[in-house]
Structure formats: C-alpha cells, structure tokens
Amino acid sequence: MQKRKSTQRDREKKRMAKVVAKKIAVSAVSSDFEVGDEAVKMFNVKTSSSSSLPCPLLMFSPTARGSYPILLFFHGFALKPIWYKSLLQHISSHGYIIVAPEFSPLSSQSQEVKNAGKVADWLTYNNLESVLPDKVLPDLLKVAVSGHSRGGKIAFALALGYGGSSSSSSTTPLKFLALLGIDPVAGFSPSCLCPPNILQYVPYDFDQSIPVAVIGAGLSNQRAYGVLPPGAPNGVNHAEFFNESKPPCYYFLAKDYGHTDILDDKIADLISIVLKSGKGSKDSLRRAVGGIVVAFLKAYLEGQVDDLNAIVESPTLAPITLDPVISVKD
Numbered sequence: 125m126q127k128r129k130s131t132q133r134d135r136e137k138k139r140m141a142k143v144v145a146k147k148i149a150v151s152a153v154s155s156d157f158e159v160g161d162e163a164v165k166m167f168n169v170k171t172s173s174s175s176s177l178p179c180p181l182l183m184f185s186p187t188a189r190g191s192y193p194i195l196l197f198f199h200g201f202a203l204k205p206i207w208y209k210s211l212l213q214h215i216s217s218h219g220y221i222i223v224a225p226e227f228s229p230l231s232s233q234s235q236e237v238k239n240a241g242k243v244a245d246w247l248t249y250n251n252l253e254s255v256l257p258d259k260v261l262p263d264l265l266k267v268a269v270s271g272h273s274r275g276g277k278i279a280f281a282l283a284l285g286y287g288g289s290s291s292s293s294s295t296t297p298l299k300f301l302a303l304l305g306i307d308p309v310a311g312f313s314p315s316c317l318c319p320p321n322i323l324q325y326v327p328y329d330f331d332q333s334i335p336v337a338v339i340g341a342g343l344s345n346q347r348a349y350g351v352l353p354p355g356a357p358n359g360v361n362h363a364e365f366f367n368e369s370k371p372p373c374y375y376f377l378a379k380d381y382g383h384t385d386i387l388d389d390k391i392a393d394l395i396s397i398v399l400k401s402g403k404g405s406k407d408s409l410r411r412a413v414g415g416i417v418v419a420f421l422k423a424y425l426e427g428q429v430d431d432l433n434a435i436v437e438s439p440t441l442a443p444i445t446l447d448p449v450i451s452v453k454d
Contacts, residue, residue, distance in 0.1 A: 153434045153441050156422075157415035160217035162186040166209070169255050177246050178239040182206055182224045184216035189259035193266035193425045194247070195417075196300075197224045198240060200273025200309075200384070207391045208272070210407070214414035220421060221262055223247065233318045236278050241287025244269075244296040266425040268302040270417070273355070273383065276308025277322065280365065283332055286320045302424040303334055304417060305365050307341045307356055307383055314359040323360065329368045336369040337420045338362050339413055341386075342379035346400045355383025355399045366450070374436065375450040376416055381409050408443040415442065 169181040182205035186192055195215065199205050205212070205224035216222050225243045227236050246252075252262045271279035281287070283303045287296045311317035314325070322330070330336075340362030344355045356362065366375040381402035384395045392406050402409070419431035439446040 153415075153419065153431045156218070156418045156431055157411045157441075157443055159214055160219065160418075162188060162217045162219050164213050164216045165257055166213065167255075175246075176242065176251075178225075178242040179228070180226045181243070182212075182226060183255070184212050184222040184224075185256050185260055186216065186219055186221070187257045187260065190219075191261040191263045192219055192221045193263050193268070193421065194221045194223060194252070195421065196240075196244065196247070196267065196269045196279075197222055198236075198269075198271030198275030198278040199224065199226070200271075200275050202229045203273070203275075203384075203387070203391075207387045210388050211386055211410045211414055214410065215417050215421075218418045218421075220418075221252070221256065221260075223252070233274065233277070233281075234320060236274075237281045237286050237320060240278050240282045241296045244282065244287060244298040248296070248298045264298070267298060267300055268304065268421055268425060269300045270304035270306065271308070272306040272386065273309050276305035276365070277310050279303060280305060280308060280330070281320050281322050283334065284322060284330060286322070300334055302337075302420065303332065304337045304339070304420060305362065306339045306386065306413060307344050307362055308338065308365045309356045309383075310360040310364070312353075312360070313357055317360065323364055323368060325364070325368075327367055328370045330370055332370055335420075335424045336366075336373040337416065338366040338369065338373070338375050339416060340366075340375070340377045341381045341383050341402075342377055343381060343400045343402055344383035346382075348396075348398055348400045352398055371452045371454055373452050374420070374432075375448070376435075376439075376446050377448055378409055378412060379445055379447050380404050381406075381444070385409050386413055404444060412442045412444045412446070 165187050166184050171177045205226050212222050269279045283300050310323050345358050382400045385392050385406050422428040423432040436451045439449045
C-alpha cells in the first residue's frame with residue numbers, strides 16, 4: 125500500500141511539473157508579443173560623399189552594452205521606414221539591431237535590389253559599429269533579412285543572390301541566417317512580374333539554404349470597395365512565396381487584416397482609403413507580427429526554438445487569428 129501511494133505521488137509530481145513547464149513556456153511566448161525589456165534608440169544615418177551607402181538608413185538599436193544580432197528590413201513601395209516605427213521598435217526591444225534603408229520611390233525594383241546589396245556590403249565592412257550607441261556591438265555572424273510588400277520581394281531577391289552590382293549571380297559577402305517576408309509582393313500579376321523575376325511557379329524552386337518565414341495578410345488580395353486594385357494580388361503574393369520556399373519554411377496568415385495594416389495607425393488609416401483594410405486592432409496585428417518575427421529570430425539566429433514551436437503548435441497564443449499556420453521542416 126505504501127509503495128502504491130508513493131507511485132501515485134510521483135505521478136502527480138510529474139503531472140504538476142509538466143503543467144508548470146507549459147505555463148512557463150506560454151508566458152515566454154506571450155512576452156514575444158509584447159514590447160521587450162531593452163531600451164531602444166531610433167536614429168538616422170545619412171549618406172555622404174565619403175560613404176558607400178546608396179541611401180539613408182533608419183536604425184533601431186538596444187542601448188545597453190552588449191553584442192546584438194542584426195535584422196535588415198526593407199519597406200514597401202512608396203512607403204517609408206518610419207511608418208513601421210511601432211513594429212520595428214517592438215522587434216528591437218527584444219535585443220536586435222534593425223537596419224532599415226529608405227529607397228527612392230522612383231527606383232526600379234532591380235535598382236532597389238542592387239542598393240540593398242550595397243547596404244549589405246556597407247554592413248559587412250564594419251561600418252555599422254561606428255554609428256551605434258556607445259558600447260553596443262553588431263554581431264555580423266547573426267544576420268537576418270526581411271521586408272514588407274515590395275520590400276519582402278527585395279529581401280528574397282537579396283537572399284537568393286541578386287544583390288550584386290553586375291549580374292544576377294553576384295552575391296553580397298554578408299551571410300544571412302534567416303529570411304522573412306511580411307506580405308511580400310512580386311508584381312501586378314503572374315503575367316506582369318517586375319524584374320528580377322524570382323517567382324517561377326514551381327514548388328520549392330527557390331535556391332535558398334536558409335530558413336524562411338512568410339507572414340501573409342488574408343485581405344491583401346481583395347479589392348477595396350470591390351473596385352480598387354488589391355495590394356497583394358493572387359499569384360504574386362505571400363502564398364506563392366511560401367510555395368516556392370524550400371524547408372525549413374513557415375507560413376502564418378493574419379486572416380482578418382489587409383496589406384498595409386501593420387503600418388503605424390495614422391498611415392494605415394490613410395492608406396485604407398485605397399487598399400482593403402481589416403476591422404480589428406492594428407496594434408494587435410503589429411504585436412502578432414512582431415512576436416512571430418522575434419520567435420523566428422530567436423530560433424534561427426540564437427538557437428532558441430521553443431517559442432517558434434509553441435506558436436506553430438498553438439496559434440491561439442497570438443493576439444490575432446492566425447489561420448492557417450504551416451510548418452514544413454523536411
């Protein structure tokens with residue numbers, strides 16, 4: 125009898141241990157969806173005659189002494205990095221340096237990809253450290269590349285080797301460990317793609333060896349008022365980018381939101397006049413996207429996979445509806 129009671133107590137202890145561990149894991153994931161503990165400085169880096177920078181940069185950096193991974197982020201067509209301030213501050217507050225180039229709205233996509241490569245080169249040759257807060261160091265061995273809308277395509281093109289100055293086979297010496305596309309767009313339609321033409325409409329066709337996360341907006345393929353062109357048409361949007369990505373790759377669809385709802389509120393509200401927008405809280409969307417990005421960066425820049433796995437297994441942890449969530453690891 126005594127042995128049976130002891131066995132029951134042991135089982136109860138194990139059960140309680142699992143419950144506690146699960147609560148701790150949920151708490152850790154939930155913190156990804158909130159602003160992190162790091163104080164963040166936002167600042168601009170301008171071009172000059174003595175600089176190799178092709179365009180100005182908006183930067184976000186933790187201020188505490190230490191070495192931090194880097195996220196290179198490209199904005200959408202005719203948008204500005206500052207309009208992503210809430211999202212980028214959220215990500216940076218979890219311990220990441222964010223470099224966001226500002227491209228001219230007159231630049232072609234091919235020119236933007238080349239300029240993106242030049243920014244990557246600028247980072248490579250230790251220029252970044254000179255503009256960061258005192259005692260803050262960039263970890264150039266832990267770099268991810270990302271972008272929204274047209275900037276998402278620029279991120280994919282750069283990671284796929286289109287960032288050289290002379291040919292599509294030239295690559296930047298900066299090595300990326302992860303790639304994220306936030307509602308990426310490749311053109312106006314499958315029959316009207318903008319160069320470089322990275323979509324081939326063949327599953328797993330991208331020649332990438334790094335993990336990919338694609339975050340789509342469920343309303344981005346819909347017309348505003350049933351008339352105006354969608355922000356991310358079918359055939360050139362998030363679904364096809366994910367379809368052509370090799371494993372490991374992840375797909376998260378924010379089903380109730382539009383293409384530009386991740387922008388800061390005033391800009392998002394203004395753009396909703398011409399692009400389909402969701403009715404839910406845009407702050408909740410930014411927190412969801414920020415949390416997914418943070419969990420993905422933790423997994424593939426820092427080897428901490430628990431948060432990403434938890435979101436994939438339990439999408440309801442996010443502050444918005446994510447449906448579907450797909451993970452392809454093999």
